[in-house]
Amino acid sequence: MARVTGTKRSILDAAVELASLNGITGTTMEDVAVRAGVAKGSVYYNFSSKDKLFEQLLLDGVGTLAETLREARGTKTGTPALRSMVDAILELVASNQPMAKLIAAEIFRTDRSWQSPLQLVRREALAEFVAVIQHAHPDRPDAELMAGTVFGAVLVGGIEWLVFSPDRSLQEVSDSVMFMLSGNLTA
Amino acid sequence: MARVTGTKRSILDAAVELASLNGITGTTMEDVAVRAGVAKGSVYYNFSSKDKLFEQLLLDGVGTLAETLREARGTKTGTPALRSMVDAILELVASNQPMAKLIAAEIFRTDRSWQSPLQLVRREALAEFVAVIQHAHPDRPDAELMAGTVFGAVLVGGIEWLVFSPDRSLQEVSDSVMFMLSGNLTA
DNA sequence: GTCTATAGCATGATAGAC
């Protein structure tokens, strides 16, 4: 995943920010061009179509997520692995809030042209959670479902944090999530 | 919330289904009209604008959610309350999957014209979770954040269920979620 | 209350100069 720079980078950055606010369909190529400080023609020179632009954007975002989770887990297992992964997601959400919102909004859209590649990478990210859960419960058939649930909790929690109570620290939020995942909710 | 019927109902139904697939901006008033079996003019007769149409749609959806959670909790507390609310959300997601997807996609959009009323109802729904959590932990300042996290877990889990493993029963999914919320994940 | 027809505008995409 060679790091993108220059004009391509400005365009991608402008695109996430706008799309996290107005949605992909609500973001025009003209908007993107203006925000990136280039002409519309240049956007089309760098990305052959609007679909291609956002496909690359989402694939990069979810790819980074998968990679980050893999690193965060490392060789850990159990609660330490979980905590490390929760922290990693929260850091990612905090450092790229627009991307987090975009992913949250697009991950369940099933009819987009870029859905198949996106779901592939999504599965890759979830696999890290599945590994941790299955290490503790080798016989449960619902590890994948629970992985999705945990991921949803952290993602929504993270966005919730930044949108509605950005004054809290990452540590506080991480503690809250782990507190919940530790069965203390109604104890 | 007087039950809407007739043409208005057909239009609303068509609108959720289309918007859950293509997003709100990706859904045209013409599409809605065709799917509802009426003319575009009739759509505008019943809803003054596209914004108003989707505002009502989302408010109804989240309103139903809040009401359902209130009923599900009743006078229960602790784990029984939680389980009852989890089941209620899953039932709602299952019975109205398009609405669930739409809510998941729109709930974090911060610049929509209908955002303020929507966030109000959202808070109302979360308040039910907050009540349960605060009953067990009166002194925790992060009850609201955890409520958001739990809600995110159930919502994402529910959609995940219907999109990727619709063969499972509601009971199975509910068990998975409660299993996770009970701290068994890495035990 | 529902229809058809159309105004008026914004958008995705391309062509061609520099």
Added chain:
DNA sequence: GTCTATCATGCTATAGAC
């Protein structure tokens, strides 16, 4: 590789007949 100018399309919304 980036620009300006433009085309063709499709969109929201309205007017007016029935």
